Amino acid sequence: MALGKDYVNQACAMARALELVGERWTLLIVRDAFYGVRRYSDFLAHLHMPRAVLAERLHLLTEGGVLVKQPAENSSREEYVLTPRGEALWPVLAALSAWATQELLEGEASWFYRHAECGTLLPDRLTCTTCKVRIHPREVLMEPGPGADLTRTDPVSVACRSPRRLLQPIR
Amino acid sequence: MALGKDYVNQACAMARALELVGERWTLLIVRDAFYGVRRYSDFLAHLHMPRAVLAERLHLLTEGGVLVKQPAENSSREEYVLTPRGEALWPVLAALSAWATQELLEGEASWFYRHAECGTLLPDRLTCTTCKVRIHPREVLMEPGPGADLTRTDPVSVACRSPRRLLQPIR
Numbered sequence: 536m537a538l539g540k541d542y543v544n545q546a547c548a549m550a551r552a553l554e555l556v557g558e559r560w561t562l563l564i565v566r567d568a569f570y571g572v573r574r575y576s577d578f579l580a581h582l583h584m585p586r587a588v589l590a591e592r593l594h595l596l597t598e599g600g601v602l603v604k605q606p607a608e609n610s611s612r613e614e615y616v617l618t619p620r621g622e623a624l625w626p627v628l629a630a631l632s633a634w635a636t637q638e639l640l641e642g643e644a645s646w647f648y649r650h651a652e653c654g655t656l657l658p659d660r661l662t663c664t665t666c667k668v669r670i671h672p673r674e675v676l677m678e679p680g681p682g683a684d685l686t687r688t689d690p691v692s693v694a695c696r697s698p699r700r701l702l703q704p705i706r
Numbered sequence: 707m708a709l710g711k712d713y714v715n716q717a718c719a720m721a722r723a724l725e726l727v728g729e730r731w732t733l734l735i736v737r738d739a740f741y742g743v744r745r746y747s748d749f750l751a752h753l754h755m756p757r758a759v760l761a762e763r764l765h766l767l768t769e770g771g772v773l774v775k776q777p778a779e780n781s782s783r784e785e786y787v788l789t790p791r792g793e794a795l796w797p798v799l800a801a802l803s804a805w806a807t808q809e810l811l812e813g814e815a816s817w818f819y820r821h822a823e824c825g826t827l828l829p830d831r832l833t834c835t836t837c838k839v840r841i842h843p844r845e846v847l848m849e850p851g852p853g854a855d856l857t858r859t860d861p862v863s864v865a866c867r868s869p870r871r872l873l874q875p876i877r
Contacts, residue, residue, distance in 0.1 A: 547816040547817065548803040548804075548807040548810070548811055549733065549737050549806065552803065557733065559729070562724060563724065623805055626804070627805055630798040630800075631719075631720055631724070631798050632718070633719075633797070634723060634795060634797070635719035635720065635726075638794060639719070639722045683718075
């Protein structure tokens with residue numbers, strides 16, 4: 536069923552957020568951007584989503600100030616990079632992923648998240664219990680957990696087989 | 707464009723979460739459940755969404771163990787109530803709503819959230835900086851902020867004009 540893009544009469548912040556990031560696939564695109572994906576072709580190969588939908592979602596996220604489209608370094612390509620507004624979505628993704636790991640995967644994590652500086656596991660992806668600080672995603676190291684699928688051969692999946700910092704560009 | 711319900715090849719927790727709560731409207735239904743909405747007719751009047759979509763989403767959330775359908779007290783009606791798995795979604799909603807208030811509404815909150823016990827405002831909706839404790843949503847008091855729409859006359863909007871605890875049943 537076709538639904539309008541906005542939530543009429545839902546003046547609250549949640550509804551505004553969902554107008555921007557509540558479309559199908561949108562938060563997976565944002566997740567991939569945290570993994571360091573910047574190229575259209577890499578989003579496409581990793582997400583296996585229809586091209587038209589990917590293009591539309593990237594446009595929506597750029598219009599909404601979550602991503603910025605910019606020339607890639609040393610290349611004529613363009614790439615999509617999280618803005619500060621986009622990086623501020625980390626607590627949302629962190630909460631969703633922590634909830635799903637606990638509730639839907641029975642704790643069998645696809646990824647482990649650690650504080651890059653000290654190696655402490657970050658169950659909430661946000662705070663280091665050793666250093667007693669809030670962690671920017673740039674300081675978060677992700678590594679495959681028992682639930683990770685290590686058989687995929689696209690560039691994003693290959694890059695994510697080894698421990699890597701969030702937001703570090705892939706390629 | 708029609709998309710499958712599942713995210714093929716996206717084994718991660720985020721994708722699993724979004725299969726369950728990433729459909730359009732679903733998180734607004736969950737938000738309403740935190741506001742204390744339990745009746746089908748109240749969800750319908752407050753969310754202004756198509757009946758068929760509401761019924762389908764309530765079914766999905768019940769199947770997924772986020773809501774449970776149970777007989778209402780002192781009534782032959784049935785109602786939808788958050789399970790512990792559903793209540794565990796509070797950090798997700800809190801993060802989305804905090805992000806949108808900051809980034810999209812320029813800080814003009816629709817609602818303020820306070821620790822019911824001490825009255826301290828909870829910018830992250832999760833932790834009381836005065837009591838230094840993590841707050842269960844049951845201990846959170848919501849009240850209209852400068853961005854609230856106070857003109858609506860459905861039972862949910864009317865109940866939410868006065869300060870009330872999250873999860874306290876409406877009617």
